[in-house]
Amino acid sequence: MSVTTTATRRPVPVIPARGALRPLGLDEVELTGGFWAERQRRNAEVSIPHCDHWESRVGWIDNFRHALAGTVEQRTGREFADSDVYKLLEAMAWESGRTSDPRLDARIEEIALLVEAVQDDDGYVSTKYGRPGQEPRYTDLAWGHELYCFGHLIQAAVARLRTGHDDTLVRVARRAADHVCVEFGPSGRDDVCGHPEIEVALVELARTTGEERYLEQARLFLERRGRGSLPDIEFGRAYYQDDVPVRDAEVLRGHAVRALYLTAAAVDVAVDTGDDELLQTVRDQFARTLARRTYLTGGMGSHHQDEAYGDDFELPSDRAYSETCAGIGSVMVAWRLLLATGDTRWADVVERTMYNVVATSPSRAGDAFFYTNPLHKREPGEEADPDEASPRALSRLRAPWFEVSCCPTNVARTLASFAAYVATVSDDGVQIHQHVPSRIATTLGDGREVELEVETSYPDDGDVVVRVVAAPAGEVSISLRVPEWSVGRASLDGEPVDGPVATTRRRFAAGDEVRLRLDVQPRLTVADDRVDAVRGCAAVERGPLVLCVESTDLPAGVGVDRVRIAAGAVPHDLEDGVHVSGELVEREEGPWPYRSRPATAPGATLDVRLVPYHDWANRGPSTMRVWIPQERP
Amino acid sequence: MSVTTTATRRPVPVIPARGALRPLGLDEVELTGGFWAERQRRNAEVSIPHCDHWESRVGWIDNFRHALAGTVEQRTGREFADSDVYKLLEAMAWESGRTSDPRLDARIEEIALLVEAVQDDDGYVSTKYGRPGQEPRYTDLAWGHELYCFGHLIQAAVARLRTGHDDTLVRVARRAADHVCVEFGPSGRDDVCGHPEIEVALVELARTTGEERYLEQARLFLERRGRGSLPDIEFGRAYYQDDVPVRDAEVLRGHAVRALYLTAAAVDVAVDTGDDELLQTVRDQFARTLARRTYLTGGMGSHHQDEAYGDDFELPSDRAYSETCAGIGSVMVAWRLLLATGDTRWADVVERTMYNVVATSPSRAGDAFFYTNPLHKREPGEEADPDEASPRALSRLRAPWFEVSCCPTNVARTLASFAAYVATVSDDGVQIHQHVPSRIATTLGDGREVELEVETSYPDDGDVVVRVVAAPAGEVSISLRVPEWSVGRASLDGEPVDGPVATTRRRFAAGDEVRLRLDVQPRLTVADDRVDAVRGCAAVERGPLVLCVESTDLPAGVGVDRVRIAAGAVPHDLEDGVHVSGELVEREEGPWPYRSRPATAPGATLDVRLVPYHDWANRGPSTMRVWIPQERP
Incomplete structure (x- = not known):
C-alpha cells in the first residue's frame, strides 16, 4: 500500500486513507459511449425520476410530512422506507455531480428540508419510531433498521459533500452521525443494528470530514458484531452476521446484502486503521465466497427464505435469489479490495457482477426492475401490475416497484457513479479496469498530469484502444486489465500478453495509442x-x-x-x-x-x-x- | 363404486359413504410384528408420552388454564398451538382404541375437561382469541387458524367416538362443529380458513354422527375456496389455495400441507355427495402432482420460504422441504383415492411415503423428529438442543420439539392408526395393500366372515405369505398389491404375475396359503x-x-x-x-x-x-x- 489519499471531497464514492491504487472521480473520468454510458443516460432520464415518482406515489416521502404533522398512522412502507428516500437522494447527488443538473439540486434540497424538519434536536431522525403513537427509538435493534437508515442518509450526504454541496442534507446527516456516536459510542449502548450499513457510511463520512470519531464508531460497530447481542431467530444469528466475530469467520453467510455491506465496511476499517490482519481475513472470506457461494453471473444468495447464502456449492439456478442489491454489495467489496491490494482479480468481479447482475435488474426502458435474478425460469412469468408495488420475489417479470424496494435506488446510485469504477492511478501510472469508451484526465500519484481517451466497442468486440491526449514528461505506465477468461489469449500492440494485466511503460506523446486485444469469442x-x-x-x-x-x-x-x-x-x-x-x-x-x-x-x-x-x-x-x-x- | 358403508362408529380413521373398497378397523387388523409394529410400539411407549411431556412443558396445555384464569398474557406458542393439543388427543384416542390403555383414557378426559371449561356457550373454543386482552374471534381468518384448530378437535373426537367413547371430548367437538355450521353456514359468514383442515374433519364427523349438515358445511367451505376471499399476500393466494376454485385447478400448489388437507377433503366431499366429476378432477390434480412435483421419497414441497410446492420438476434435494406433515397429507389423499377407486397405484403412494417420509421423521428412540426431510445434506447438522424447542427448518439433526410442532403429533396419530391402512374388503374379497405381518379378521361386503394371517419379513425380503385361519363358504378373492417396482417381476404361488395386483380367487380352507414373491433386490x-x-x-x-x-x-x-x-x-x-x-x-x-x-x-x-x-x-x-x-x- 503506497498511495495516500488526501483529497477527500472529490466526487468519488470510496476514498480509502491508503491503498495500492487511488480511485478517480466523476470529474476525472467521463463515460463517452457504449453499454454503460447508455445505461447511465437511461438512469438519469428514466430511472431516477421513476424512483422519485414511486416514492412519492407510495407515500415514502410523505412519511416525513406525516411525522411532522403528527399523522403517523398514515405512514406507509416497511420500517426501512426512509432508507429508500435516502438512496434516491444519493443517486440524485451523484447524478448532479456528473451532470450539474440544477433541478436535481432543487429536489434534493426540497426533500432534505423535510428530513431536517423531522430530525429531533439530538440528531435522531425517523418516520417510524419515537413520535407519539409510535414505538420508542431503538426498541427493536434487530429489525428496526434505524442505524441502517442513518447509514444511507450519511452516504447520501457524503455524495453531496463530494460533489460540492455542503448543504441541508449534509447538515442533517452529520447531526445524525453525531447522535449515533453519542448513543452507541464507547460509553453508550453496546449494540449493533440488525442490518449493517451504518459502518461503511461512517467510514466514508470520516474520510470526507476528517473526523476520526466516525471511523472509530464504525470500528466499534464492527468489533461488537458476532457476539450474539442480537436475538437468536429462526434463521440463526448468522442471518445478521451476529453469530461469529468478523475476525473469526471463514466465509460470508446469512443474509447476503447484510453480509456484503458488513464486509465492505470491514475492508474500509482495516484499510483506514492499518489493520492488515483484518484485511487479509476479510479478503480470504470473500475469496472463499467467490469460490463456493457465487453464481456464474456474480450473483450471491441462494435462499429465498432468508435472502441468504446457502451452504458451499448450494447454487440452484431456478431458486437463485441473487438479489440485485447483493450484486451491488459484492461490487462494493470487490472495488475496495482492488483499491487496497491492486489485484485486478477484484476488477474481474466488478465487471462480471455489473454486466450480469446490476445491468440485468433494469428493463430496457429503465422503468421496471428485477429484485431477484434467477438463472433459470421454468414457467413464463406474468407481467407485473404497472400500477402496484409488487412482492419482491414473486415469480414474474421486472416490476415498476416493490413493497420492499431497495433495488431500484441502489441500481440508480451505482449507475450514476459508475465512472468512478473504471480506472485508478498509482504514483506513475494509470490502470484501466473497465473497458468502457471514456475520457480520463487525472493526476498521477507523483503529481504529473495525464489525459487519455479509451475507444472500444467492448464487449461486442475485444479491441480496446487507449489514445494519449496529453502526456506528462518521463515514463508512464498504462495498464489494462485482462479479464480471467482472456488470460493467455490477449495481445497488447500485437504482442501476446501473459497474465491478468497488460502494461506498457514508456514515454508517451500526445496521439500515441496502446491497443489491447481480448478474445471475446463465445x-x-x-x-x-x-x-x-x-x-x-x-x-x-x-x-x-x-x-x-x-x-x-x-x-x-x-x-x-x-x-x-x-x-x-x-x-x-x-x-x-x-x-x-x-x-x-x-x-x-x-x-x-x-x-x-x-x-x-x-x-x-x-x-x-x-x-x-x-x-x-x-x-x-x-x-x-x-x-x-x-x-x- | 359398489360398497356402501353403514357402520360409522367402528375404529377406522376414514369411512367414506361409498367406494370401491371398504376400509378395515383397528378391531379387524392387528400388526403382529416387523417394521410398522415396532414403530407403533415405540410410538405408544415413547413418542406419545414425549409429545404430552413437551406440550405440558412448553405450556400449550396450560394455555387452556390461562384462558380459564384470565392470564392470557401468559399464553405460549403460535396461534395454532391448540391444534397440537388436539392432535395429541387424537393420537391418544387411536392408541387407546388399539390397546385399551385406561391411562390414556384418563389423560384424554383430563385434557378434554380443560378444553370444555374454556369453551364458550355457543361452542367457540380458543386459547388465542376472544377473551379480554385478546383479539376478537375471526379477526384474522387468513392466519388465525381457528377453524383449523376446530378441525383437529373434531378429528380427535371422531377417533374417540369410533373407539367406543362418547365422552367429554366428543361433546366439546360437536358443540364446536355446531358453532361452525351456524357461524359459517349458508346464511353465515361467507369465508374460509387460511389453513384447510376443518373440511376433512367435518366430513368424518358427518359420517360418524349421521348428521348431513356437517358434510354440507364441508362442501360449502370447499366451494367457497379459490374465490379470493382471503387477502393477497407476498406468496400469492395460491399459498392457501384461494387462487383458483378446487374444481378448476390442474395441480396441487402453494403450501403443501394446506393443499393436501384440502385435496383429501375434496375426495371426501366428492365421494359422499356422489360428485364423480369432482372426484375425477381431484384425482387428476393429484396424479399430476405425483408425476411432476414429488420427491423420490414421496415427499412433497420444494420451498422453505412458504413450505410450498415449486414449479413442475423443481425438486432440489438439498433444499427439499418435504415436510413430514405433507407426507402424512399425501397418505391421507392417496388412501381416500384407493378406497374410492380401488386402484392399487394409490396404495403404492401410501407405502412409499410411509416408509420414506413418515418413518424418517422419528428418531430410532422415538423422542426426536424431523420436520423437513431433505434428500441431500451438504454439511453435518448440529445436534439439536434437547431442552429447547427448535426452529422447524433449521439445518440440524432431529429435534425433540419445535416452535411450530405439528409433525410429532401428526406422526403419532398416523402410527397409532396405521393398522387401518393395511387392507380393505370388497363384496367377496380381501385386498392386502401393505405387506405387514398382521392378523386380519373381518366380514366381506356380502356378509361372510374371513380370518387371515400375513407373515412376511418384508421389506427385508419379498416373500409374503397369507394363511387362511378361517374361511367362509364359497369362493373368496385374496388380492395382494404388487408394488410398481416389482410389476413384471413378481410371482404368486410360483406363477408369474402380470400387473399391479396378484389375486387368487377360489374356495379356501383353514390352513391354505397364498404366497406372493416380490423382487426387492436393490x-x-x-x-x-x-x-x-x-x-x-x-x-x-x-x-x-x-x-x-x-x-x-x-x-x-x-x-x-x-x-x-x-x-x-x-x-x-x-x-x-x-x-x-x-x-x-x-x-x-x-x-x-x-x-x-x-x-x-x-x-x-x-x-x-x-x-x-x-x-x-x-x-x-x-x-x-x-x-x-x-x-x-
Whole structure:
C-alpha cells in the first residue's frame, strides 16, 4: 500500500486513507459511449425520476410530512422506507455531480428540508419510531433498521459533500452521525443494528470530514458484531452476521446484502486503521465466497427464505435469489479490495457482477426492475401490475416497484457513479479496469498530469484502444486489465500478453495509442461438480457476458426444458448473436418421474440462439435458462 | 363404486359413504410384528408420552388454564398451538382404541375437561382469541387458524367416538362443529380458513354422527375456496389455495400441507355427495402432482420460504422441504383415492411415503423428529438442543420439539392408526395393500366372515405369505398389491404375475396359503431429465425403501460430495446392507467454480454402503445424499 489519499471531497464514492491504487472521480473520468454510458443516460432520464415518482406515489416521502404533522398512522412502507428516500437522494447527488443538473439540486434540497424538519434536536431522525403513537427509538435493534437508515442518509450526504454541496442534507446527516456516536459510542449502548450499513457510511463520512470519531464508531460497530447481542431467530444469528466475530469467520453467510455491506465496511476499517490482519481475513472470506457461494453471473444468495447464502456449492439456478442489491454489495467489496491490494482479480468481479447482475435488474426502458435474478425460469412469468408495488420475489417479470424496494435506488446510485469504477492511478501510472469508451484526465500519484481517451466497442468486440491526449514528461505506465477468461489469449500492440494485466511503460506523446486485444469469442463453461444444480450442463459466455437461451427464440410452444447443447458443439457468433448447435429432446410423460432408465431421446436438431442474460425477459413472458444440458459425446 | 358403508362408529380413521373398497378397523387388523409394529410400539411407549411431556412443558396445555384464569398474557406458542393439543388427543384416542390403555383414557378426559371449561356457550373454543386482552374471534381468518384448530378437535373426537367413547371430548367437538355450521353456514359468514383442515374433519364427523349438515358445511367451505376471499399476500393466494376454485385447478400448489388437507377433503366431499366429476378432477390434480412435483421419497414441497410446492420438476434435494406433515397429507389423499377407486397405484403412494417420509421423521428412540426431510445434506447438522424447542427448518439433526410442532403429533396419530391402512374388503374379497405381518379378521361386503394371517419379513425380503385361519363358504378373492417396482417381476404361488395386483380367487380352507414373491433386490433409479437438481445422478432403491449414502459409512474425513457410482455398477445385497461399486472423486480447488473443463478426476475405487433413508442421521452428524452422481460409461 503506497498511495495516500488526501483529497477527500472529490466526487468519488470510496476514498480509502491508503491503498495500492487511488480511485478517480466523476470529474476525472467521463463515460463517452457504449453499454454503460447508455445505461447511465437511461438512469438519469428514466430511472431516477421513476424512483422519485414511486416514492412519492407510495407515500415514502410523505412519511416525513406525516411525522411532522403528527399523522403517523398514515405512514406507509416497511420500517426501512426512509432508507429508500435516502438512496434516491444519493443517486440524485451523484447524478448532479456528473451532470450539474440544477433541478436535481432543487429536489434534493426540497426533500432534505423535510428530513431536517423531522430530525429531533439530538440528531435522531425517523418516520417510524419515537413520535407519539409510535414505538420508542431503538426498541427493536434487530429489525428496526434505524442505524441502517442513518447509514444511507450519511452516504447520501457524503455524495453531496463530494460533489460540492455542503448543504441541508449534509447538515442533517452529520447531526445524525453525531447522535449515533453519542448513543452507541464507547460509553453508550453496546449494540449493533440488525442490518449493517451504518459502518461503511461512517467510514466514508470520516474520510470526507476528517473526523476520526466516525471511523472509530464504525470500528466499534464492527468489533461488537458476532457476539450474539442480537436475538437468536429462526434463521440463526448468522442471518445478521451476529453469530461469529468478523475476525473469526471463514466465509460470508446469512443474509447476503447484510453480509456484503458488513464486509465492505470491514475492508474500509482495516484499510483506514492499518489493520492488515483484518484485511487479509476479510479478503480470504470473500475469496472463499467467490469460490463456493457465487453464481456464474456474480450473483450471491441462494435462499429465498432468508435472502441468504446457502451452504458451499448450494447454487440452484431456478431458486437463485441473487438479489440485485447483493450484486451491488459484492461490487462494493470487490472495488475496495482492488483499491487496497491492486489485484485486478477484484476488477474481474466488478465487471462480471455489473454486466450480469446490476445491468440485468433494469428493463430496457429503465422503468421496471428485477429484485431477484434467477438463472433459470421454468414457467413464463406474468407481467407485473404497472400500477402496484409488487412482492419482491414473486415469480414474474421486472416490476415498476416493490413493497420492499431497495433495488431500484441502489441500481440508480451505482449507475450514476459508475465512472468512478473504471480506472485508478498509482504514483506513475494509470490502470484501466473497465473497458468502457471514456475520457480520463487525472493526476498521477507523483503529481504529473495525464489525459487519455479509451475507444472500444467492448464487449461486442475485444479491441480496446487507449489514445494519449496529453502526456506528462518521463515514463508512464498504462495498464489494462485482462479479464480471467482472456488470460493467455490477449495481445497488447500485437504482442501476446501473459497474465491478468497488460502494461506498457514508456514515454508517451500526445496521439500515441496502446491497443489491447481480448478474445471475446463465445465459449462453453462448466461448473464445479459440487454445484449439483447444474451437473451435466454448460453455459455459454461471451467476453464478460453470461448468455442464456430464452423461449422467445425457440419454435412456438417449445420451452427451454427441451433444449440440449449437441455433443461437441462450439458456440459461434452470427449476425443476430451467439448460436450453438443443439437438439430438441423428445420424452415420454409418465405417472412417476423416477424410473430405471431415462425417458428421453434426442429429437430434431436445433440451432440455439443465445441472448445476453442481462437482456432476458425484455420481450414478454418466457422461460429461460443459463445452464443448458449438454449431450454426452 | 359398489360398497356402501353403514357402520360409522367402528375404529377406522376414514369411512367414506361409498367406494370401491371398504376400509378395515383397528378391531379387524392387528400388526403382529416387523417394521410398522415396532414403530407403533415405540410410538405408544415413547413418542406419545414425549409429545404430552413437551406440550405440558412448553405450556400449550396450560394455555387452556390461562384462558380459564384470565392470564392470557401468559399464553405460549403460535396461534395454532391448540391444534397440537388436539392432535395429541387424537393420537391418544387411536392408541387407546388399539390397546385399551385406561391411562390414556384418563389423560384424554383430563385434557378434554380443560378444553370444555374454556369453551364458550355457543361452542367457540380458543386459547388465542376472544377473551379480554385478546383479539376478537375471526379477526384474522387468513392466519388465525381457528377453524383449523376446530378441525383437529373434531378429528380427535371422531377417533374417540369410533373407539367406543362418547365422552367429554366428543361433546366439546360437536358443540364446536355446531358453532361452525351456524357461524359459517349458508346464511353465515361467507369465508374460509387460511389453513384447510376443518373440511376433512367435518366430513368424518358427518359420517360418524349421521348428521348431513356437517358434510354440507364441508362442501360449502370447499366451494367457497379459490374465490379470493382471503387477502393477497407476498406468496400469492395460491399459498392457501384461494387462487383458483378446487374444481378448476390442474395441480396441487402453494403450501403443501394446506393443499393436501384440502385435496383429501375434496375426495371426501366428492365421494359422499356422489360428485364423480369432482372426484375425477381431484384425482387428476393429484396424479399430476405425483408425476411432476414429488420427491423420490414421496415427499412433497420444494420451498422453505412458504413450505410450498415449486414449479413442475423443481425438486432440489438439498433444499427439499418435504415436510413430514405433507407426507402424512399425501397418505391421507392417496388412501381416500384407493378406497374410492380401488386402484392399487394409490396404495403404492401410501407405502412409499410411509416408509420414506413418515418413518424418517422419528428418531430410532422415538423422542426426536424431523420436520423437513431433505434428500441431500451438504454439511453435518448440529445436534439439536434437547431442552429447547427448535426452529422447524433449521439445518440440524432431529429435534425433540419445535416452535411450530405439528409433525410429532401428526406422526403419532398416523402410527397409532396405521393398522387401518393395511387392507380393505370388497363384496367377496380381501385386498392386502401393505405387506405387514398382521392378523386380519373381518366380514366381506356380502356378509361372510374371513380370518387371515400375513407373515412376511418384508421389506427385508419379498416373500409374503397369507394363511387362511378361517374361511367362509364359497369362493373368496385374496388380492395382494404388487408394488410398481416389482410389476413384471413378481410371482404368486410360483406363477408369474402380470400387473399391479396378484389375486387368487377360489374356495379356501383353514390352513391354505397364498404366497406372493416380490423382487426387492436393490435397483438403480434415475429421474426425469427435467428434475435438474439430480441430472447425472442415480438413486438406489430396495423394495419400497429409498436408500442413501451417509458420511458415517465413508472413510474418515470424506464427505458424500466425493462419492460417485461407478459406470455400469449394479447395487447388491451384502450382510450389512446394500452396496454399490463407486469411486472417490479427486478435484482441484480453484478461486472460481466455473471453468472451461471439469476440474475432477476419478480417484480411488470405493465400496459404497447404503442405508435406508428413513434411518439416516441416527448415528450422529453426517453428510448424506440420496441421489449420487454416476460416472459415465
